[in-house]
Amino acid sequence: MSDHDSIFSPARWEPATRDDGRRVPGVWVKRLLHAPGGDSFTVLRFERNAEHELAGSPDGRILVLEGDIAIPDRAGVTIRHHAGAYCAVPDDGGGVSSPSGCLVLLVTGARLGAPGDGVFDPGGWLESGPGQWFRLLSDDVTFDERVVGLSYFEPGSFSPRHSHRTAHRVLFLDGEADDEIVFPDGTRRTARRAGGDFVDYPYPIEHQCFSRTGCTILFVHEPLDPA
Structure with a gap:
């Protein structure tokens, strides 16, 4: 059984890196689980105005836990999502940014459900x-x-x-x-x-x-x- 305690704490974050190994300014990660051929879970913290290209399948989902994140849609229009949003990963693995800083959970896998905003809101429970x-x-x-x-x-x-x-x-x-x-x-x-x-x-x-x-x-x- 794999446990990770207190993942929201300021300790034990690693700098996010690009495919070429270069560090991404203002973005930090904690990798929780990577199951080959299955689901993977990663927590990311963006500092204010930080940007990062998220790798993964468009079937992946981003759950915004704190703050807000800006994600371009298929038409190239950037949409700002707030805490409680359950967002699709950009189709092209493109860049996302956070105007005010954010904490998000990135889940990759199949059949993770439709994107939507306000999943913490009162309706739907x-x-x-x-x-x-x-x-x-x-x-x-x-x-x-x-x-x-x-x-x-x-x-x-x-x-x-x-x-x-x-x-x-x-x-x-x-x-x-x-x-x-x-x-x-x-x-x-x-x-x-x-x-x-x-x-x-x-x-x-x-x-x-x-x-x-x-x-x-x-x-x-x-x-x-x-x-």
Whole structure:
């Protein structure tokens, strides 16, 4: 299981670089996960007016966590997106910039859902249980394969023990939660999660969560090769 704690903190950032190895002024990265042939997760912090060419497929998505980012569309018109935007990566791997500085999550992979603004806004959330809400960004109706979405735990809410038939990647965006993990051999481990923690749960895994404070998470389920 791969964990990264406190990824929003000012520590342990690396300078972003171009394909030729040159440093990109004002842009910093933390690489969370790179699965060959699968999903990859990278956090980037842009200083004010910094620019960077984002590598990756146009199927990739940029989730704006703080600030704003300016991305050119197919017609070459630059559109400014604010926190809560879920944006497509430029088709040509072109440059993006941040007029006021920003923190973004870059996810590359297939079937990540349609772009849109305001994913943290009140509309579009559904209740999944007492004190628990979710908003899907992309889904498979059986919940057995690709699912991408947001989940919100009200303070004091609890997610009962459950299993997943896919790889399960979670980024805690805010708040705290106690996460009990049950491994196939019956071993249990409880971890305190907080905003900025990224967890890559391997398959198979079971877990249950309790949040005293409430929390918001991004979850990405990726189908695994049964072989």
